Amino acid sequence: xxxxxxxxxxxxxxxxxxxxxxxxxxxxxxxxxxxxxxxxxxxxxxxxxxxxxxxxxxxxxxxxxxxxxxxxxxxxxxxxxxxxxxxxxxxxxxxxxxxxxxxxxxxxxxxxxxxxxxxxxxxxxxxxxxxxxxxxxxxxxxxxxxxxxxxxxxxxxxxxxxxxxxxxxxxxxxxxxxxxxxxxxxxxxxxxxxxxxxxxxxxxxxxxxxxxxxxxxxxxxxxxxxxxxxxxxxxxxxxxxxxxxxxxxxxxxxxxxxxxxxxxxxxxxxxxxxxxxxxxxxxxxxxxx
Numbered sequence: 001x002x003x004x005x006x007x008x009x010x011x012x013x014x015x016x017x018x019x020x021x022x023x024x025x026x027x028x029x030x031x032x033x034x035x036x037x038x039x040x041x042x043x044x045x046x047x048x049x050x051x052x053x054x055x056x057x058x059x060x061x062x063x064x065x066x067x068x069x070x071x072x073x074x075x076x077x078x079x080x081x082x083x084x085x086x087x088x089x090x091x092x093x094x095x096x097x098x099x100x101x102x103x104x105x106x107x108x109x110x111x112x113x114x115x116x117x118x119x120x121x122x123x124x125x126x127x128x129x130x131x132x133x134x135x136x137x138x139x140x141x142x143x144x145x146x147x148x149x150x151x152x153x154x155x156x157x158x159x160x161x162x163x164x165x166x167x168x169x170x171x172x173x174x175x176x177x178x179x180x181x182x183x184x185x186x187x188x189x190x191x192x193x194x195x196x197x198x199x200x201x202x203x204x205x206x207x208x209x210x211x212x213x214x215x216x217x218x219x220x221x222x223x224x225x226x227x228x229x230x231x232x233x234x235x236x237x238x239x240x241x242x243x244x245x246x247x248x249x250x251x252x253x254x255x256x257x258x259x260x261x262x263x264x265x266x267x268x269x270x271x272x273x274x275x276x277x278x279x280x281x282x283x284x285x286x287x288x289x
Contacts, residue, residue, distance in 0.1 A: 003256050004253055004256050005135055006135050006256070007252045007253050007254075007255050007256035008249045008252045008253045009132065009135045009136075009137055009141070009252070010252045010255070011248040011249045011250070011251050011252020011253065011255070012137065012138075012141035012144075012145060012245070012248060012249065012252070013138060013140045013141040013144050013206070013207055013210055013248070014207060014210070014224075014248040014251060014252070015144075015145070015244055015245040015246065015247060015248020015249055015251075015252075016141060016143075016144025016145035016146075016147065016148050016203075016244070016245065016248065017144050017148075017203045017204070017206070017207040017221070017244075017248075018221070018224045018225055018227075018228050018243075018244035018245075018247050018248055019144075019145070019148035019152075019228055019240065019241045019242075019243070019244025019245050019248075020144065020147055020148035020151055020199060020200070020203045020244070021039055021040055021043070021200055021203060021221060021222070021224075021225030021228070021244070022224075022225045022226070022227075022228030022229040022231075022232070022240040022241075022243065022244045023148060023151050023152050023155060023228075023229075023237050023240050023241055023244075024036075024039055024151070024196040024199055024200050024225075025039055025225055025226060025228075025229040025234070025240075026155075026229050026232055026234055026235070026236075026237055026240050027151075027155050027192065027195075027196060027237075028192060028193070028196055029229070029234045030159065030234070030235070031159075031188075031189075031192045032079075032082070032083070032189050032192055032193070033091060033094070034082055034091075034094045034095070034098060035091065035094070035095040035098065035226075035234070036098050036196075037095065037098040037099045037101075037102045037222050037226070038078055038098050038101050038102045038105060038222070039196065039200050039222055039225060040200065040204065040218060040219050040220070040221040040222040040225060041101075041102050041105040041106060041109070041219040041222065042071055042074045042075045042078065042105075042196075042197045042200055042201070043071055043197070043200035043201040043202075043203060043204035043205075043218070044105075044109065044204060044215055044218040044219045045070060045071060045074045045105065045109060045201075046067040046068055046069075046070045046071025046072070046074065046197070046198075046200075046201030046204070046205075047067055047071070047121075047201060047204045047205050047208055047213075047218060048067075048109065048112075048113055048119075048215060049063075049066055049067040049070040049071075050063045050064055050066065050067030050205055051113075051119045051120070051121055051208075051213065053066055053067070054120070054121075054122055055119065055120055060122055060124070064124065064202075064205060067201060067205060068198050068201050068202055068205075070201070071197045071198055071200065071201025071202075072194045072195075072197045072198045072201070073194075073197075074105075074197060075193040075194050075195075075196060075197020075198070075200075076190050076193055076194045076197065078098075078101060078193060079189055079190045079192065079193025079194065080190060080193075081097075081101070082094065082097065082098075082189070082193075083185070083186050083189045083190070084186075087185070087186075087189075102219065102222065105219065106215060106216060106219050109215035109216075109219065110215050110216060113214070113215045115214070117214065119213050119214070121208045121209045121213040122209070123140070123209045124140075124205055124206055124209075125138075125139040125140050125143055125206065126139070126140075127139050129141070129142045140206050140207070140210070143206060144203060144206050144207065145245060147199070147202070147203060147206075148203075148241055148244065148245075149241065151199055152237045152238060152240075152241045155237050156237050156238075164188070204218055204221070207221075223268045223269070223272075224244070224247055224248075224251075224267075224268040225244070226268075226272070227243070227247060227268040227269075227271040227272045227275075228240050228241075228243040228244035228247055229243075230243075230271070230272055230275040230276070231243025231244075231247075231271065231275060233275075233279070243271075247267065247268060247271060250267055251264050251265075251267055254267060
């Protein structure tokens with residue numbers, strides 16, 4: 001029982017990161033109407049700028065700032081591609097474009113970082129924050145969950161209580177009409193992409209030392225992030241936050257069970273499948289009648 005609790009607590013850091021990446025995915029979807037598969041890859045690009053600078057001997061915190069700046073720039077570049085050439089495309093086309101961009105970013109990233117060879121990623125926040133039921137809760141766990149909760153609160157307040165937030169919601173619903181009303185569509189869209197790029201980069205910098213820090217592994221965190229977003233049905237920030245944290249806890253507990261630990265990476269796929277089947281239940285029941 002203690003081993004299960006220890007494993008669950010160990011999954012908190014991953015859960016916080018899934019939650020933050022998922023909330024960023026919901027934020028992007030609600031404001032620019034794009035199911036973004038590149039979120040984790042954008043953060044990975046920024047994280048590897050940090051790793052490259054650190055391995056070259058630069059001080060860690062200036063390297064962190066440079067990495068976050070790089071993630072923001074990559075996010076803005078992808079946002080520019082999406083708004084410049086696919087602003088009026090359908091949701092399925094936009095999603096397909098982000099999948100293509102994800103593949104391209106991974107290919108370039110693997111080439112530049114030496115394939116799947118692990119790198120030396122420093123721990124930004126080592127040590128324990130406190131003990132819970134005899135188990136150490138790390139500073140990284142507290143920070144990732146706190147960052148995810150902070151982004152959730154800010155996103156909720158921003159969308160519902162600010163003029164810019166209302167303009168962005170109009171942009172997502174009817175971009176052409178928003179532009180005719182004088183809303184600076186492209187500038188606001190790039191702001192969204194840049195903001196989510198910065199947050200995802202910082203989240204991945206925290207979790208990278210606990211994962212195999214290679215470009216492929218970190219980029220594919222898009223899967224659990226989108227699973228968390230699906231729990232919130234790409235509408236609710238709070239359900240996405242809860243979904244990401246629970247997903248991390250379940251993965252952590254699965255790692256302590258020998259018979260299923262090697263399959264725990266499949267858990268996000270099962271969540272995606274379960275949510276999609278659940279979302280279709282009413283149509284199937286109607287057909288059955």
